[in-house]
Amino acid sequence: MAGSETDRFWKEFASRHWEQEPLSLPSSPVQLGIGDEELLRALVLAADPENRLEGSGLPKVVVTVDGRTQPIDTRVFLPLAEDGSLDDYLARVDRHMRDHEWSVAVSGLHAVSAPLWDRAKRMSDDVFRWTGTRVAGRVDIDTFIGRYTSTNVGVHVDHAGNFGFTLRGRKTLLTWAPEHAEQVPQHTADYASARGLADVLVGEPGALTYFPSRQLHVGESPDAVAVNVNIAFFTRSDPAAVVLEAVGGLLGRARPAGEPGADAHVADGIPAPTAATLDALVGLSRGEIEDAVWEHSMRALTSGGLGVGRPSESPVPVPRDARVRLADEVVLRQRTLADGRRGVAVQGHTVKVADHPRLEAALTALACGDTLDLGQWERDTDSAAVPLLHAVLLRLSAWRATRVESAESGTVRSAGPVL
Template identity: 30%
Template sequence: MPALEIATRFDWDTFVKRYWNQRPVLFKGTQASPFTVEDVFDAAAGATQRYLSRSYAPTSRPDVTFTIDRLRQLRARPWLPQASDGSLDGYDARMASQLGDRRYALIIATLHASGFRLWSRQRAFFSGLWQRVGMPVTGGITTLFHGTYEHSPVGVHLDRFTTFLFALRGRKRMRFWRKRPWREDVSTILDYQPYLASSFVAEVEPGDILYWPSTYYHVGESAGAGVASSVNVGIPITEHRTIYSVDDLLRGMLDETSLADQEWKQTRLASVSAPPLARGVLTQDGVLDTTLPKALTEAVRAFRDVSHPKEAQRHLQATWLKRLTSGGFEPVPPPTRARRLNDAHRVRLDPNFPVVFERDGATSWLCSANGHALHGVGGGRTIEIFFRKLNSGAELRVEELLRPFKPRRAATHDSDVIAATRDGMRGLLQKLHSFRVITLST
């Protein structure tokens, strides 16, 4: 049975050299974790709002799961964290009053998409790893495990992710097997008592960081009374085929068909409104009409529009820029409401996470920051100087940034395209503020 290595100092150079994709390690009390209890609660409450706005259809693959005594609750709303709980302690108190001694598990996938502070600190932390091993093309995942459950609801399993566990509250035990301990042709098991002898464990406490490669079978267990909370960050390593990336790009070109209803109505494909039932496709003699039904012709036309070579190339370029500035964790948190900026406002951004600017033809350009992308036209060299000043990290007056641009010119045909005028660039700054790229002062 292999022994678990324990370290008391965390740095990326040592980690990559000794442990990355090699063996598990437990970092004790290093104070290196980017996650705080407060940020995790805010993100969990945000995930509840996101979950409730989406479809309850089985195919919607919700990011939130809640189990009571290992039974998944199909109507999870009463059991999820709410902003009114105030904190994880408040949420735990509500669960204790409603569930008593029954064990429960709250699992929130893609946690980083629902809390900007959490996502921002996580991005900064893992940027050190990406500099050394490369950034995952399709991004990592962030999952909250919270509750009083006896062990992980799925039992012993193998991930396609190499994983970091950040312990927040309570005590937890992770049990590992170097190789699959059972012979049955199944991928997971709940009853793993017969295989304990070949396992080894890691006991984690608040502040600890535990890492294990994707090749280790594992299960999370309760290691004491009370509630335990941890955040797992998984980085795809095995069984992640290139075709997944193609699928991501294609779905993005189609404006993401799994959007919530109110988001879907804003996309171009929402214009495909022909009824799904095609009348008169067969004649009385049983001959098939050679004319495509309206529903299919509209769908083909819409796909042709969004996959036009020039637009597809711009989409691919924007997708990569968004992926690059998301810091390896997509989807990013949604923007806040835009605020009007006046000339006296001062703006500043973090130069460690600048706005990425790229040309898109002779007069067109793209910029991206915090996982969002914008398309603009015009500006010549002035636009490059604008972003160079902004990315310096210096505090700059809005009036100073906008002075080189002409007061106004003819509007663009597309309302989503930014014209390099004073009004257009003021709008760009307002969008960057809503993306939380820049901070304001007066």
């Protein structure tokens, strides 16, 4: 019954709401499915700058007090060691800020939490399955916590379709269709004159809200602390940025040891560090650039648009007589790289190993949804391919990309995410 109810929801959502009109359900068959403990853990990890992923800047924390973004130490606004629960954390911060409005916004929670990564990926897969749409931009899972009269930036457009789940309190969202843009004051909290034109979405525990990417919106939670977790689908993308980011990563790795400082000799009007970067750029081959762009693109494709790899867990060696297949909804792509190695992309990660035709064939079978009998495969294959495949499978297990069935017991030894 639950499955058919969920199917009915998605069918109606795809036909009436996706990128068309807002939705507010007081009780929804689609829930976040992430408990207080995991959200608290993700916030603790997000509070430590050491956990920010290089190149992505995620997770990102923004704190506001009385509507102003604070260039201050944000640690007091995030969970501390003495906070035993989500409610303890919320009560502590609200006591500290009892005479002020406050909010904490943390984006990119999927960069530090595997359960949140899995949940956002599943939502992305569901949207794609029912609407046929993979957004051009990125997918993000974030939280917005606080007690505030209105979102600090006022009425605004994110260019992201937004699913909202409320874990605590009550959050009201006012949204306006883009055709009302000229009648709605934007980037200000003074929008009372346009309130009558708004669709009102109510977020409470058990409810679901959604608004399309072009919708103007503002949030309100003035009476008590609200905790919202949002899964956002950004619709804007710059193809040139993909190439620039990929090439920038290559240049970062190619930077020679002992690179001259910023005050080094300037030749022909070009600072020496810049000249060194230009030399490194000229030295890149077309194949190297294509590989970097492929890896960047596969990070997005295999993560459902999340753009970062699933946080790794302890790898589980795969028995040599096991049966292996990809976990449900896992996407695997592969490529022969310019240096002759095989690149394998899955769950937002890439692993690179020596190439072998039998390795390529085995990975192709997995990518097509086949189950690989490793014992039979080893008997039929070149022995040189065996350690290569097991090296890949070990990495895949750390990203929970496979389901492995022991030949002896018939039980699953390791598995992908279960939601």
